[in-house]
Amino acid sequence: MAARPLVARQPNERLQALIQEAGCSNAGLARRVNMCGAEHGLDLRYDKTSVARWLRGQQPRGRAPGIIAEALGRKLGRTVTIDEIGMANGKNLASGVGMQFSPTVLGAIEQVCELWRSDVGRRDFLGGTTVAASALVEPSRDWLITGPDAQVARSAGARVGLSDVAAVRATTDAIVELDHRYGSGHVRPVVVHYLNSVVSGLLAGSYRESVGRELFAAVARLTELAGYMAVDTGQAGLAQRYYIQALRLAQAAGDRAYGGYVLAASMSHLAAQLGNPREIAQLARAAQEGARGQVPPRAEAMFQAAEARGHALLGDVRASQAAAVRARDALEQAEARPDSGDDPHWITHFDRAYLADELAHCHRDLGEPEQARQQAEEALRGLPEERVRRRAIATLLLATAQVQQRDVEAACHTGTRAVELLGRLRSNRGTEYLDDFQQRLEPYREEPVVREFNARLEVYAA
Structure with missing residues (x-):
């Protein structure tokens, strides 16, 4: 019986070109992929022979293509997609949804609407991917160098007016209040369905130039909020997509100030959560540079505070203090x-x-517990009662400062107040702060007050 002919694989020329661009050997790339995989809990054991097989056209299974793309992206200092490395099948190609800063307004509309559709459809690839540092920084570069959109008006579809824009803004305000009180776990599904079922139709409608600018500004705000809610529900990979699209929508609105806000308040905080301190400062400085002369002092104070947090995580006391002083001056x-x-x-x-609250984070990360305690107490004095999540986080910052001062009894009492607040929320962010606090208590786990606190936590978790 004649042997069945083998299907010839095509050499992966895209991967070959990227390896050459990165200046990697086959063995070097294999090491990088294995290390990157280990960070995501994967036991990968690739070697130079594995890379040679990929170059001959073999497709690795499972999550490996995404890990290879991330490893090359880190070496190149930019986002690398699975498509770019020549390993995109239908699902992997779709995983690029929301990751691009579109060069055109039409492309921006198509991309953000596809993101909303995919999110409503609960497609696994949206939240399952990891966040590479370059995926946060590269869009900021696009935003910095991209000129304003000359025209956003459309003459197709149903007429959209300022009353429609006002409705989007009113809906956003109502959702913000619910989010503050109850956490994103309760309200995010409502936001995503509203974006997909109502707002997508507005973007595809007919509007004159002035209305279009206002519409893009309102939608940018709600899209950013949906990104924040993704963070608060533990979906960092999804949040980055929403933030990139919010940045692009702000560009279409002609609102450089809000674009800076997305970088400094959203992307930089996501970088902080992911432990990428250099990117925090980079994003904050990009916000300052790109919105220079177009933001009020209050926004400038936020941009400077974000930079201070990045320097604090890097352990740079002087740079963090300098940015904090600029933030205080701007707020005054x-x-x-x-x-x-x-x-x-x-x-x-x-x-x-x-x-x-921002400065309490800085002092915590710099190992300055007395200053962290003072700032956390000031934050709690000023935060309204309805800002439940923010108060829970500030309370845990205070408890953390007390642990750093080795006042374990006070820390546990403060932590108990935070647990009571968290019991009213569905917030992944709050839970992460609580986990960090509990880890800091670990050296004192045998003390009676810590055992009692941990017992309370078990009841809370149940």
Whole structure:
């Protein structure tokens, strides 16, 4: 019987070109892929022979293509997609949804609407991918160098007016209040369905130039909020997609100030959560540079506070302190003119309490517990009772400072108050702060007050 002919594989020229661009040997790439996989809990054991097989056209299974793309992206300092390494099948190609800063307004509409559709469909690839540092920084570079969109008006579809824009903004305000009180786990599904079923139709409608700019601004805000809610429900890979699209929508709105906010308040905080301190400072500085002369002092204070957090995580006391001083100065300037009308709606929440919360993080990360305690207490004095998640986080920052000061009894009592607040929320962010606090208590686990606190936690978890 004649042997069945083998199907010839095509050499993977895309992967070969990227390996050459990165200056990697086959063995070097294999090591990088194995290390990257280990960070994601995968026991990969590739070697130079494995890479040679990939170059001959063999497709590795499972999550390996994404890990290979991430490893090459780290070496190249930019986002590398699975398609770029020549390993995209239908699902993997789709995993690029929401990851691009589109060069055109039409492309931006198509991309963000596809993201919403995919999110409503609960497609696994959206949240299952990891966040590479370059995936956060590269869109900021696109935003910095991209000129304004000359035109956003459309003449196809149902007429969209300012009343429609007002409805999007009112919906956003209502959702924000619910999110503050109850956490994103309760309200995020509502946001995503609203974006997909209502807002997508508005973007595809007919609107004149002035209405279009206002529409893109309103949708950018709600898209950013959906990204934050993805963070708060433990979906960092999904959050980055929403943040990239919010940045692009802000560009279409012609709103450089809000684009800076997305970088400094959203992407940089995501980088902080993921432990990428250099990217935090980079994103904050990109916000400052790209929105220079177009933001009020209150927004400038937030941008500087974000930079301070990045430097603190890097252990750079002097740079962190300098950015913190600039943040305080900018906020004092804003509060000296409370009736100026300079502040857009999206930055009015950044007050002394919010700044104190940011600085408490800085002092915690710099190992300065007394200053961290003072700032956390100031934050709690100023935060409204309805800001339940923010108060829970500030309370845990205070408890952490008390642990750092070795006042374990006070820390446990403070931590108990935080647990009570968290019991009213569905918030992954709050849970992460609680986990960090519990780890800091570990050296004192045999003390009676810690045993009692841990017992309370078991009841809370149940």
